[in-house]
Amino acid sequence: MAGLRQPQGQETERDLALLGGGGELSTRLLEGAIALLLKLFRAAAHGFCSGTCTAPARLLGQAPSIPAPDNHDWIAWIGRTPDWENPEMIRTTSRFTIPPFPSRSIFAGRSLAVWLVLIPPLFCAQAPRSEASPATHRRVPIIDVTDLYQPFQDPGDNFDLVTAYALPEVDLKAVILDANGPFRKPVSDHPVLHDADKNGPRDPGFISVLQLNYIFNRNVPFAAGPFTMMKTPEDKMLDVPGFQQQGVDLILKVLKESPEPVTILSFGSARSIAVAYNRDPQLFRRKLKRILLSAGSSSLGFLEWNIALDPNAAVRLLRSHLAIDIYPCATKDGPFSYEPHNSYWKLPDLHFVEQMQPQLRRYLDFALGRVCRCDFLRAMEEDSPEEVKELHSHPHHVWETALWMEVSDRRLVQHNDGSFAMVAADRVLPTDSLLVNQLLPVYLNVADDGTFTFSSASSKTNFRLYDRGDPHLNERALQQALPQLYLSYRP
Numbered sequence: 001m002a003g004l005r006q007p008q009g010q011e012t013e014r015d016l017a018l019l020g021g022g023g024e025l026s027t028r029l030l031e032g033a034i035a036l037l038l039k040l041f042r043a044a045a046h047g048f049c050s051g052t053c054t055a056p057a058r059l060l061g062q063a064p065s066i067p068a069p070d071n072h073d074w075i076a077w078i079g080r081t082p083d084w085e086n087p088e089m090i091r092t093t094s095r096f097t098i099p100p101f102p103s104r105s106i107f108a109g110r111s112l113a114v115w116l117v118l119i120p121p122l123f124c125a126q127a128p129r130s131e132a133s134p135a136t137h138r139r140v141p142i143i144d145v146t147d148l149y150q151p152f153q154d155p156g157d158n159f160d161l162v163t164a165y166a167l168p169e170v171d172l173k174a175v176i177l178d179a180n181g182p183f184r185k186p187v188s189d190h191p192v193l194h195d196a197d198k199n200g201p202r203d204p205g206f207i208s209v210l211q212l213n214y215i216f217n218r219n220v221p222f223a224a225g226p227f228t229m230m231k232t233p234e235d236k237m238l239d240v241p242g243f244q245q246q247g248v249d250l251i252l253k254v255l256k257e258s259p260e261p262v263t264i265l266s267f268g269s270a271r272s273i274a275v276a277y278n279r280d281p282q283l284f285r286r287k288l289k290r291i292l293l294s295a296g297s298s299s300l301g302f303l304e305w306n307i308a309l310d311p312n313a314a315v316r317l318l319r320s321h322l323a324i325d326i327y328p329c330a331t332k333d334g335p336f337s338y339e340p341h342n343s344y345w346k347l348p349d350l351h352f353v354e355q356m357q358p359q360l361r362r363y364l365d366f367a368l369g370r371v372c373r374c375d376f377l378r379a380m381e382e383d384s385p386e387e388v389k390e391l392h393s394h395p396h397h398v399w400e401t402a403l404w405m406e407v408s409d410r411r412l413v414q415h416n417d418g419s420f421a422m423v424a425a426d427r428v429l430p431t432d433s434l435l436v437n438q439l440l441p442v443y444l445n446v447a448d449d450g451t452f453t454f455s456s457a458s459s460k461t462n463f464r465l466y467d468r469g470d471p472h473l474n475e476r477a478l479q480q481a482l483p484q485l486y487l488s489y490r491p
């Protein structure tokens with residue numbers, strides 16, 4: 001998809017002349033000119049200026065700062081948003097990027113009449129509105145570490161990986177499958193989580209990754225991490241079978257080869273990340289942007305799942321000086337409870353899956369239905385049996401959404417019609433209300449068992465803590481906004 005995108009600002013006068021070719025002032029042109037003037041008027045009425053604009057923020061109680069559009073974002077900013085998720089639209093709309101309008105230098109030497117002829121057709125083009133997509137398309141390189149299995153242990157992991165592929169803001173460099181030996185067995189014998197799972201056997205989710213590479217026409221590298229726990233926080237795990245070292249090696253390879261720092265998102269145990277760090281801490285200092293860690297509890301008294309999977313891994317990272325954003329999954333009351341600083345929320349059902357792009361729908365149904373087919377790629381071309389739909393009526397537990405909002409620089413907003421959405425930061429409207437969804441600097445103290453406490457930081461710290469304000473409002477908003485996001489995904 002990246003190959004289809006043209007660098008911004010590359011369009012020339014010639015392109016504009018071509019768009020205006022013929023110079024015929026048709027009804028469409030007049031409509032376009034009127035629409036342009038109306039939009040400019042509206043933009044001015046909303047306080048559009050050369051610096052920043054301040055929007056009301058009813059729910060948050062503080063005024064967000066919305067950057068004014070840069071030179072290339074005019075069309076997007078006033079409501080004609082190219083759909084970056086649709087290659088056809090990228091091909092079509094990328095021509096409409098315009099030079100600074102109309103700066104003194106460009107305006108000089110052109111008559112107003114020329115601009116009136118050239119510009120209206122830009123606004124007549126019927127680009128679909130996609131307020132959620134970003135105006136720019138510089139993508140954030142990420143590594144996704146997930147304890148995704150085939151068949152699932154938590155179907156949320158199979159579900160969540162779609163977002164790593166589909167979000168236009170991220171560039172998925174690798175998938176690391178965090179596999180834990182006890183859960184590969186028919187009945188797990190994990191030393192702490194031993195009663196939790198009788199639904200095995202299973203293996204790392206290679207099939208899910210292959211299916212998504214197939215659906216998205218990608219070749220995202222993937223590998224499994226070690227199946228066993230770290231013996232100490234400093235363990236480099238050089239003694240585990242080579243196959244299980246591939247996940248660690250892949251993290252190091254991506255960091256080495258990336259020209260810019262990479263963000264790592266961790267949705268299972270942090271073992272592969274911690275081991276990779278133990279092997280090459282200097283590389284992490286140079287090439288890691290941040291770790292977004294979905295693990296732990298926001299209040300003491302509960303040993304959360306992702307920490308319990310490998311406490312030494314959590315201890316290693318949380319005693320390092322790496323930049324880490326913590327998204328606690330649980331609270332003292334367990335994994336399905338609500339506090340301002342934990343990330344859990346619940347979808348009442350998955351019926352929206354039925355409206356998703358067909359291959360993505362089949363991918364999810366394949367996972368949810370624990371389908372076991374040799375032709376697992378061809379299965380993406382065939383609709384699932386009707387009985388799988390039954391599974392869509394079950395509630396669905398989610399812990400991952402806030403991390404994706406952060407890495408894609410989206411905001412959770414309520415529009416003035418009452419609806420909720422996750423929108424790109426530069427698409428927040430002056431009339432939108434921002435919901436609390438932020439990271440607070442904290443000091444963090446981790447115990448040897450991986451549990452941690454935190455306190456507000458007044459000086460430099462490498463940790464930030466997730467804060468969602470009212471967790472029930474957050475849940476209500478995400479129950480609407482996440483299905484919408486999934487429905488927007490186009491391979």
Ligand SMILES: [Ca+2]
Pocket residue numbers: 146147148154157267268
């Ligand atoms: Ca997980």
